[in-house]
Amino acid sequence: MTAVRYLHELAMAFFVGGQLVLVAAVVPIARGSDQMRPMARRFAYGTLVALGVLVITGSIMASHFHRWSDGTLHAKLALVVLAGVLVGIHIARPANRALDGIIFVISLTIVWLGVALAH
Numbered sequence: 001m002t003a004v005r006y007l008h009e010l011a012m013a014f015f016v017g018g019q020l021v022l023v024a025a026v027v028p029i030a031r032g033s034d035q036m037r038p039m040a041r042r043f044a045y046g047t048l049v050a051l052g053v054l055v056i057t058g059s060i061m062a063s064h065f066h067r068w069s070d071g072t073l074h075a076k077l078a079l080v081v082l083a084g085v086l087v088g089i090h091i092a093r094p095a096n097r098a099l100d101g102i103i104f105v106i107s108l109t110i111v112w113l114g115v116a117l118a119h
């Protein structure tokens, strides 16, 4: 189970840590430059892979720890679905800046619920 939790937290680090770096270091400097859109698009595709890893490793942990009937997990899964849909919309409509902020706040909330769930 350590390897599963390791992958879950690594994928979380890419998804949430990547947003933190974009917000703190990349967007303030590269906003409007030619590099901004390809950088954001690469991160978005990496995010879809990370979400896939989170769903697979999260499901293994939810089964192993018998958490499928846990309300905290249900709330977390609802936010994960919402985050996934918004990332998809954001890939289709990259100019919508408000989505960045909404996805960021949802991601931080998912991490909180994950830590609250953890053994």
Ligand code: HEM
Pocket: 005, 008, 009, 012, 015, 016, 051, 054, 055, 057, 058, 059, 061, 062, 065, 067, 073, 077, 080, 083, 107, 110, 111, 113, 114, 115, 116, 117, 118, 119
């Ligand atoms: C954006 C998506 C997700 C993020 C950022 C995320 C993040 C986290 C974090 C930070 C933890 C705490 C790990 C620890 O302290 O050991 C955690 C635990 C957990 N996550 Fe996720 N998670 C995500 C998606 C999922 C999904 C989709 C599932 C289920 C299908 C899931 C199921 C779990 C379970 C069951 C635990 C608790 C494991 C235990 O009991 O120790 N997670 N998650």
